[in-house]
Amino acid sequence: MGIDSSWIIPYSDEYEGRVVHRRGNSLKIYDRKEECDDDDNYTRNAESQAATDQKEEQHQRLDISEIDLHTVEGEESVPYVVLVQGPPNVGKSLLIKSLVKFFTKHHLNDVRGPVTVVSGKHRQLQFVECPNDVNGMMDAAKYADLVLLCIDASYGFEMETFEFLNLLQAHGFPDVIGVLSHLDKIKDEGKLLHTKKRLSRQFWNEIYDGAELFYLSCLDNGMYMEDQIHNLATFISVMKINPLSWQTAHPYLLVDQFEDVTSPEREHIDKKCYRNIGMCGYLRGSNLKRGTKVHIAGVGDFPLYGITSLADPCSSRSAAKMRVTDKERLFYAPMSSHGDLLYDKDAEYIDELNDLNEIEGFRAGTYLKLEVRDIPFEMTKNIDPFCPILVGGISLEEENIGYMQARLKRHSWHIKLLKTREPIIVSVGWRRYQTRPIYAQEGGGSRLHRIHYTPKHADCLAMFWGPLAPPGTGFVAVHNLAGNKAAFRISATGFILDFTQAAEIVAKIVKKRKQVGTPLKIFKKTALIKDMFTSDLEIDWFKGVAIQTARGVRGNVKKAAKKELVRKIKNKGDQPTERIASCSFQHEISLSDEVFMRVWKQVGELKDSLDKDDPARRQRTIEQRRAVVFMDMKHRSGNIMPICEEYQFKRRPKEVLFKKEKGKQEIPQCTRRPKGCEVV
Numbered sequence: 001m002g003i004d005s006s007w008i009i010p011y012s013d014e015y016e017g018r019v020v021h022r023r024g025n026s027l028k029i030y031d032r033k034e035e036c037d038d039d040d041n042y043t044r045n046a047e048s049q050a051a052t053d054q055k056e057e058q059h060q061r062l063d064i065s066e067i068d069l070h071t072v073e074g075e076e077s078v079p080y081v082v083l084v085q086g087p088p089n090v091g092k093s094l095l096i097k098s099l100v101k102f103f104t105k106h107h108l109n110d111v112r113g114p115v116t117v118v119s120g121k122h123r124q125l126q127f128v129e130c131p132n133d134v135n136g137m138m139d140a141a142k143y144a145d146l147v148l149l150c151i152d153a154s155y156g157f158e159m160e161t162f163e164f165l166n167l168l169q170a171h172g173f174p175d176v177i178g179v180l181s182h183l184d185k186i187k188d189e190g191k192l193l194h195t196k197k198r199l200s201r202q203f204w205n206e207i208y209d210g211a212e213l214f215y216l217s218c219l220d221n222g223m224y225m226e227d228q229i230h231n232l233a234t235f236i237s238v239m240k241i242n243p244l245s246w247q248t249a250h251p252y253l254l255v256d257q258f259e260d261v262t263s264p265e266r267e268h269i270d271k272k273c274y275r276n277i278g279m280c281g282y283l284r285g286s287n288l289k290r291g292t293k294v295h296i297a298g299v300g301d302f303p304l305y306g307i308t309s310l311a312d313p314c315s316s317r318s319a320a321k322m323r324v325t326d327k328e329r330l331f332y333a334p335m336s337s338h339g340d341l342l343y344d345k346d347a348e349y350i351d352e353l354n355d356l357n358e359i360e361g362f363r364a365g366t367y368l369k370l371e372v373r374d375i376p377f378e379m380t381k382n383i384d385p386f387c388p389i390l391v392g393g394i395s396l397e398e399e400n401i402g403y404m405q406a407r408l409k410r411h412s413w414h415i416k417l418l419k420t421r422e423p424i425i426v427s428v429g430w431r432r433y434q435t436r437p438i439y440a441q442e443g444g445g446s447r448l449h450r451i452h453y454t455p456k457h458a459d460c461l462a463m464f465w466g467p468l469a470p471p472g473t474g475f476v477a478v479h480n481l482a483g484n485k486a487a488f489r490i491s492a493t494g495f496i497l498d499f500t501q502a503a504e505i506v507a508k509i510v511k512k513r514k515q516v517g518t519p520l521k522i523f524k525k526t527a528l529i530k531d532m533f534t535s536d537l538e539i540d541w542f543k544g545v546a547i548q549t550a551r552g553v554r555g556n557v558k559k560a561a562k563k564e565l566v567r568k569i570k571n572k573g574d575q576p577t578e579r580i581a582s583c584s585f586q587h588e589i590s591l592s593d594e595v596f597m598r599v600w601k602q603v604g605e606l607k608d609s610l611d612k613d614d615p616a617r618r619q620r621t622i623e624q625r626r627a628v629v630f631m632d633m634k635h636r637s638g639n640i641m642p643i644c645e646e647y648q649f650k651r652r653p654k655e656v657l658f659k660k661e662k663g664k665q666e667i668p669q670c671t672r673r674p675k676g677c678e679v680v
């Protein structure tokens with residue numbers, strides 16, 4: 001099957017240090033122009049490269065006999081989240097199935113939700129397939145301990161990979177291992193070696209020099225070859241995994257079992273009633289203290305109604321207390337219908353609840369069931385086992401809502417500049433929500449000049465209203481969440497600077513304004529101007545400031561006009577004689593002239609009245625082509641609208657996919673492969 005040519009971009013020159021190249025129906029991203037040329041000449045160099053590559057491959061193959069899977073001491077019992085990420089059809093599910101088969105000898109039909117396996121005496125691994133929608137990718141970048149970045153070698157790097165790397169950069173960079181799949185599709189030996197070399201060089205350029213990269217070169221009975229999986233599995237079983245600072249500072253759960261426990265009577269009366277839910281998962285990061293509020297990604301902030309400590313369903317130590325067969329002990333994937341240990345009071349394993357140390361709270365590593373009440377029905381209606389649920393604990397400080405000052409840089413692959421007050425969706429901390437920032441640049445002194453658009457290649461300040469996040473927290477901004485868009489979806493990245501002095505910052509932001517006045521009386525080159533100032537005091541402040549008429553006659557403000565003179569001119573004693581400025585001009589002006597003065601004016605409140613309005617009205621104010629469907633969360637989250645999983649977008653017309661810059665070159669908007677397409 002060929003590629004639909006409508007989404008293919010034409011050949012483009014260097015772009016962000018890379019070359020995007022179209023050859024026939026295939027489209028690839030190269031690190032450097034030479035690589036692009038190299039690719040054409042690969043056959044000439046193939047023989048000479050073959051020897052070098054074979055050596056590299058030999059180095060890469062691990063001597064597994066030297067590694068003992070069960071001798072790693074002192075590791076925590078909480079499973080590491082191994083996120084398998086990659087563009088559609090790259091082989092993510094197949095990789096998880098092959099790894100699960102290697103560790104447990106079980107065959108997994110579908111990869112739904114997290115799959116936990118015991119990989120050794122001291123290590124459990126939880127495999128999660130990263131969804132391809134932006135919401136799922138944003139959350140995954142926050143909970144991943146290790147990322148297996150899958151790249152289709154027969155196609156090359158795709159947009160999803162670059163988007164995900166940007167998300168990782170903003171949320172802290174966990175360990176990343178590259179996995180090249182579909183190598184068996186490249187039949188020519190020379191081309192295969194050349195592709196391996198080119199992709200590994202590109203991968204190292206993106207991650208770091210010498211980053212681990214594994215090759216999966218053929219299938220055996222519909223699964224990856226066992227010896228190749230053995231190498232990868234062995235490596236992830238023993239490698240040191242470093243937790244991220246945001247993760248260690250917060251308690252969080254990746255839900256591997258979800259229950260709707262609303263009473264059927266309540267549901268019968270009102271189908272759209274608020275629901276009570278139970279969520280199970282390993283407590284990660286820091287301890288969970290009583291009274292901690294949690295944020296359910298995409299839904300909102302909720303207090304915890306109940307916390308129950310359960311036996312670890314995938315540990316050889318506690319498995320005896322659960323009703324599982326011996327075989328299932330090393331394998332736990334309730335959403336994939338394996339080891340479905342439904343919560344049972346008799347089997348409940350409670351030691352840490354009544355005697356819970358109030359100061360310490362629930363320890364990280366404990367398997368918990370969290371009960372949350374009054375959740376909007378949309379959450380249970382839209383639940384998707386392929387999209388894992390992230391539940392993050394929030395500190396008291398993060399419960400508040402206010403102004404934040406951030407430093408932001410537009411991503412140079414995003415075609416448009418970001419416009420002040422245009423709604424964007426930010427992913428910061430555990431949350432993702434829509435806000436309407438004001439962009440500014442440092443002006444003279446302590447002044448901040450409001451700018452209408454973000455600079456093209458430089459960073460700027462962004463002030464926005466939202467749930468507070470600690471200074472230094474990274475964030476990502478996107479304009480829309482549509483999965484079918486061809487364009488690069490990350491609009492900007494940045495980090496929070498401060499929120500404590502928000503009110504002062506707001507007072508400092510100024511914008512350019514034109515004050516307009518009209519002549520009251522003209523005495524040759526001097527004129528009395530009305531309607532430009534609000535008081536005589538203001539006229540005093542603006543003494544000497546340049547003014548101009550619409551015809552271009554320049555002048556400046558002199559002083560407030562004398563009261564007797566104004567009274568005489570107006571000829572009505574009771575009319576106000578204030579706010580009339582005496583101004584001098586280069587030439588005589590006429591009574592029909594309009595006089596302008598350019599001033600800096602305080603922006604005032606950042607949060608405009610729209611933020612307080614109901615969701616329906618707010619929705620109407622957003623550009624029509626981006627019709628975001630919000631949950632009605634007004635009563636719970638004040639004036640912040642959380643983003644739910646359910647979105648509807650109108651397709652952008654095809655012609656907008658190409659934008660000409662300076663009338664010269666077309667900027668590539670699409671290197672995303674439509675699902676199901678094959679390279680010919």
Ligand SMILES: Nc1nc2c(ncn2[C@@H]2O[C@H](COP(=O)(O)OP(=O)(O)OP(=O)(O)O)[C@@H](O)[C@H]2O)c(=O)[nH]1
Nearest residue numbers: 087088089090091092093094095181182183184216
């Ligand atoms: N020939 C070959 N086929 C592969 C390879 N890896 C995966 N496939 C096939 O590609 C197809 C898609 O694989 P999946 O594992 O479902 O891919 P995925 O990334 O999970 O796809 P999505 O869930 O749609 O994003 C399956 O038919 C696999 O058998 C490979 O290395 N070589």
